[in-house]
Amino acid sequence: MRIGIIGGAGHVGLPMGIVLADAGFSVTLIDTDEERLRTVEDGELPFSEPGGEPLLESALEADRLDTTADIGATADCDVVFIVIGTPIDEHHNPQMDVLLGVVDEVIDHIEEDTLLVFRSTIYPGTTNIVCDRLEDAGHEVGEDVYVT
Known part of the structure; x- marks a missing residue:
């Protein structure tokens, strides 16, 4: 693996x-x-x-x-852990641009049956946003790509 x-x-x-x-x-x-x-x-x-x-x-x-440093290396992985945090602004609002940018890059490289694992401080609802982006890219979450 x-x-x-x-x-x-x-x-x-x-x-x-x-x-x-x-x-x-x-x-x-x-x-x-x-x-x-x-x-x-x-x-x-x-x-x-x-x-x-x-x-x-x-x-x-x-x-x-x-x-x-090449995120394209995720194409060869069965499991991809994303362990980057979600910074907050001066008002304690999450700044999700970096995390979602990484997700968008990973989507271009993952293969069928890849497990994406968020081991990070992510804002509530982030997983739903990620699943929506995966679905928009043609993946079926829970069928060919898995998120936890």
């Missing part, structure tokens, strides 16, 4: 990716921060994560962990 993690070089995505790779899954960390991705590729963590470096090194040596 191939797993992609969008936001994969962050504080949520990277530890999750390392643990999944340690469990035997093939994981692709997808992130726009190419400097962090290079740090990960070099076997170093870009932030403190106790016990993480040996797992990272093991995952890299076993060739179960890849990194890329």
Whole structure:
């Protein structure tokens, strides 16, 4: 099983990716921060994560962990985790443009039977918006694409 993690070089995505790779899954960390991705590729963590470096090194040596800035890599994934947050403005209103922009990009690449998992701080109703966008793109949520 191939797993992609969008936001994969962050504080949520990277530890999750390392643990999944340690469990035997093939994981692709997808992130726009190419400097962090290079740090990960070099076997170093870009932030403190106790016990993480040996797992990272093991995952890299076993060739179960890849990194890329190309969201198109989701085309090869059975499961895609989206772990980017939803920032809020000064009035505490959610700013969903970034998250929905990522969803729109992923829609262009996902295959049949892909599971999309939001492991993120998302605003209530976001999943309904995502499902509507998937349906508008020709997918049948619950039939050929799954969202949780």
